[in-house]
Amino acid sequence: MKLYFSRNPNPRLAVAVARHLKAEVSFEFASPFAPGQAERFRSLNPSLSLPILAWPGGSLWEADAIACRLSRDAGSNFWRGGGDEPDMIRWLSWGKENFVRACDMVHFERGTKQRYRIGPINAAKVEEGLEVFGKAAAILDAELARRRWLVGASVSYADFRMATFLPFNDVAGLPLDDYPNLACWYRRLEEIDAWRDPFTGLDAPHLPPVERQALPAG
Numbered sequence: 001m002k003l004y005f006s007r008n009p010n011p012r013l014a015v016a017v018a019r020h021l022k023a024e025v026s027f028e029f030a031s032p033f034a035p036g037q038a039e040r041f042r043s044l045n046p047s048l049s050l051p052i053l054a055w056p057g058g059s060l061w062e063a064d065a066i067a068c069r070l071s072r073d074a075g076s077n078f079w080r081g082g083g084d085e086p087d088m089i090r091w092l093s094w095g096k097e098n099f100v101r102a103c104d105m106v107h108f109e110r111g112t113k114q115r116y117r118i119g120p121i122n123a124a125k126v127e128e129g130l131e132v133f134g135k136a137a138a139i140l141d142a143e144l145a146r147r148r149w150l151v152g153a154s155v156s157y158a159d160f161r162m163a164t165f166l167p168f169n170d171v172a173g174l175p176l177d178d179y180p181n182l183a184c185w186y187r188r189l190e191e192i193d194a195w196r197d198p199f200t201g202l203d204a205p206h207l208p209p210v211e212r213q214a215l216p217a218g
C-alpha cells in the first residue's frame, strides 16, 4: 500500500500514525492540487485532499479512516477497540467540532493563508477561533489533570488526532502554555519520535515559509 502525503496537518497526522505503527506502507509525496496533478488523483480521492492510502484496485481517504485501517492491519490497539472504543470516538468527534476545529481556524488564517498567499489574516476569524480554543482547551486541561492520555493508560489515536495542528503552533500562536496540563500532555506526545518528526528519511519538500510579519507577536 502507498500513503500519499504532504507536510500539511492532516497528511502529517497520517504519516505519524503509519510510522508509529511501523505500518507496511510506502510513502510518496503528492500535490494533487498542483497544476496538472488532479487527474492522477481524482480516482483515488474525488476531493483531491491528502492523505490518501492506495493499493492496487482501491483507495481510502480521510486521516481517521486511514488510521483505523493501519491500526487494524498492524493488530494494534492504537485505534481502540472493545470497551475503550466509544471513549475514543467521543474524543475524535468532540475534537473535530471543538479543539481541533479551533486550532484549524487560527492556523488557517495565520499559517495556511500566509504560506500559500491566499489573502490577509482575517482578525475576526482568529478571534472566533481563539474563543473556541479557550473553551475547548479548558475542558481538555481539566481532563488531563487526571490522566496522562485521553483514552486509557497509553497513547492512542485520540491523542494524535487531538494534536493535529499543534506541530504548527510556531505559526498559529495558540496560547497552549495557559493550560498547563494540556501543555504537559503535548510535551509527552513530542517525546514520541513518530510524532515529533514523522518525515525523517522521506523525500518531501518543506512547506513554503510564513513571512515574519505574519507571525503572532511574542
Ligand SMILES: N[C@@H](CCC(=O)N[C@@H](CS)C(=O)NCC(=O)O)C(=O)O
Residues within 6 Å of the ligand: 006, 007, 008, 009, 010, 011, 030, 031, 032, 033, 048, 049, 050, 051, 061, 062, 063, 064
Ligand atoms: N478531513 C480530511 C482533511 C484533509 C485535508 O484538509 N488535507 C489538506 C491538508 S491538511 C490537503 O490535502 N492539502 C493539500 C496538500 O497538502 O497538498 C482528513 O482528515 O484527512
